[in-house]
Amino acid sequence: AQSVTQLGSHVSVSEGALVLLRCNYSSSVPPYLFWYVQYPNQGLQLLLKYTTGATLVKGINGFEAEFKKSETSFHLTKPSAHMSDAAEYFCAVSVPINSGGSNYKLTFGKGTLLTVNP
Amino acid sequence: DAGVTQSPTHLIKTRGQQVTLRCSPKSGHDTVSWYQQALGQGPQFIFQYYEEEERQRGNFPDRFSGHQFPNYSSELNVNALLLGDSALYLCASSLSLARGNEQFFGPGTRLTVL
Numbered sequence: 001a002q003s004v005t006q007l008g009s010h011v012s013v014s015e016g017a018l019v020l021l022r023c024n025y026s027s028s029v030p031p032y033l034f035w036y037v038q039y040p041n042q043g044l045q046l047l048l049k050y051t052t053g054a055t056l057v058k059g060i061n062g063f064e065a066e067f068k069k070s071e072t073s074f075h076l077t078k079p080s081a082h083m084s085d086a087a088e089y090f091c092a093v094s095v096p097i098n099s100g101g102s103n104y105k106l107t108f109g110k111g112t113l114l115t116v117n118p
Numbered sequence: 119d120a121g122v123t124q125s126p127t128h129l130i131k132t133r134g135q136q137v138t139l140r141c142s143p144k145s146g147h148d149t150v151s152w153y154q155q156a157l158g159q160g161p162q163f164i165f166q167y168y169e170e171e172e173r174q175r176g177n178f179p180d181r182f183s184g185h186q187f188p189n190y191s192s193e194l195n196v197n198a199l200l201l202g203d204s205a206l207y208l209c210a211s212s213l214s215l216a217r218g219n220e221q222f223f224g225p226g227t228r229l230t231v232l
Contacts, residue, residue: 004160032218043122043208043223044161051218090160094217097166097174104217105151105174106210108160 002027002095006109014117019063019078021112023091026072032094033074034106035065039087047089050074061085086116120145122211122224130230131199139194139227143211150192151221152184153208161208167192168214196229204231 007022025031032051036044048059055067065076074091092106123142131137143150149168153161165175167186175182186192190211196203206228210221 036223041225043225044210045223046220049218049220092160096217097163103166103168103173105163105166105176106153106161106221107163110158110160 002031002093002107004091004093004107004109006089006091006112008112009110010113010115012115012117013081015083016080019076019081019085019114021076021089021091021114023065023074023076023109024072025074025091025093027093027095029096031067031074032104033065033067034092034094035059035063035074035076036090036092036108037087038090038111044090047076081114081116083116083118086114088113122209122222124207124209124224124227126227127225128228128230130232132232133199133201135199135231136195136197137199137229139196139207139209139229141192141194141209141211141224143190143192143209144222147211147213147222148190149212149214150186150190151210151212152192152194153210154178155206155208155226157205164194199231201231204229 005024034049035047050067058064091109097105151166152164155161163176170186181197206226208226209224212219212221
């Protein structure tokens with residue numbers, strides 16, 4: 001079964017420091033991977049996604065992630081944290097939900113809460 | 119473009135009652151998925167609607183049911199509410215069932231069961 005593990009339920013960084021949020025996945029098919037951000041009392045917003053092709057993916061707000069098949073990882077990074085980056089971050093993998101492989105759902109990790117200290 | 123909208127924003131019910139949540143997809147989207155997000159957890163897939171049919175569902179009991187209308191909007195119904203049904207219910211829309219298509223999420227409906 002496909003699954004996502006986010007290492008660290010809470011990550012705290014100083015403003016201007018590197019942000020690193022870890023995500024490992026398991027998938028029986030080549031994975032499509034996503035990072036979403038959720039601000040308090042809001043829905044989820046897509047930061048970036050990996051489908052095929054280039055393994056380094058750039059997203060919005062200066063975030064990027066690298067797909068590493070050998071490590072089954074898709075870690076999210078940002079060189080310099082900003083106060084506005086404080087939010088909950090979810091890694092997700094798109095998995096087939098029927099035998100024909102034409103329907104897909106997102107399976108999410110439990111999330112990582114990022115706090116940014118001034 | 120209003121994006122994905124959900125109503126109501128908040129809802130308080132008592133055990134045993136029934137509830138209906140509503141979702142309007144992003145303009146041009148024809149697929150709606152529903153997720154349950156318990157406190158401190160990631161969203162869990164409930165079911166997905168396309169062409170007014172439930173295409174697949176996750177590991178949720180039959181108390182959870184839904185509907186999609188010809189204008190692609192959708193409802194989620196939960197019968198015989200339990201305390202454990204308290205959660206944020208998220209609706210997501212996408213264009214078709216294609217795997218890589220981005221799912222756009224609404225702000226959610228916060229359901230509290232007392």
